[in-house]
Amino acid sequence: MIELTNIRKGFPGNSRAIDNLSFTVPDGKIVGFLGPNGAGKSTTIKMITGILPIDEGSITLNGYNINHHPIEAKKLFGYVPDQPDMFLRLRGIEYLNFIGDIYEVPEQLRQQRIEKLTKQFQIDKSLHDYILNYSHGMRQKIIISGVLLHEPAIWILDEPLTGLDPKSAYVLKDLMRQHADKGNTVFFSSHGLEVVEQICDVVAIINNGELLFYGDMDQLHKEYQTDQSLENVFLELTNDE
Incomplete structure (x- = not known):
């Protein structure tokens, strides 16, 4: 479970990038995090993961x-950032073993998980290549594989489907569903509104750092008295032209 309570964050020239944001990502649910560019999604995710400090x-x-127990908290989650261009000077297998070492995944179990994940994402033949030479989609797959390697209870995914081929996107969506169905937490941001509508149990919509809506699709339709798609409601809520 992830709980945000009265979160505020400002930057020079923007005193309220995030303004009094509160919501809960419960266990056993996939929660989609939506908002236009600059709405505060990545800033929120970076505060959840401890990358950015919280003002209030x-x-x-x-x-x-x-803030108070960062090591204990960070052991609980896996985080896929919005840019997968990391550890470029490592080979794929070196990166995965590095992650396995950090999270103390036993050798035999580690090898089983590496084999399974990399075959699912079709990068098992490229593990001895440098990540620098991977395509964007392959970099995304190796980062995702590393995140899932230690089987964290909480998944925090920032635009995780970007760059994935259709088969790998299907695999990840299925893994997300399985993870939530086991009573775990999945929180992901996406610009793909159809995907969010398809797989999410709950939707959180923000704009200008403020929460506009939090609930399931039935609540969305009831609150706004409409049977329109998530895309149409999203555009109305965020005043997108």
């Missing part, structure tokens, strides 16, 4: 405050 408020992950 608190964020807890399965009861651990990200």
Whole structure:
């Protein structure tokens, strides 16, 4: 579970990038995080993961405050950033073993998971190549494989489907569903509104750092008295032309 309580964050020239943001990402649910460019999605995710400091408020992950107990909190989640261009000078297998070492995944179990994940994402033949030479989609797949390697209870995914081929996107969506169905937490941002509508149990929509809506699709339709698609409601809520 991820709990955000009265979160505020400002930057020079923007005193309220995030303004009094509160919501809960419950166990057993896939929560889609939506908003136009500059709405505050990535800033929120970076505060949840401890990359950015919080100006006001608190964020807890399965009861651990990200500010007060950062090590304990960070052991609980796997994070896919919006840009997969990391560890480029490592070979794919070196990166996965590095992640396995950090999270103390036993050798035999590690090899089983690496084999399974990389075959699912069709990068098993490229593990001895440098990540620098991977395509964008392959970099995304190796980062995702690393995130899932230690089987964290909480998945935090920032635009995880970007660059994935249709088969790999299907695999990831299926893994997300399985993970949530086991009582775990999946929180992901996406610009793909059809995907969010298809797989998410709950939707959180923000704009200008403020929460505009939080609930399931039935609540969305009831609150706005419409049977329109998520795309149409999203555009109306965010005043997109």
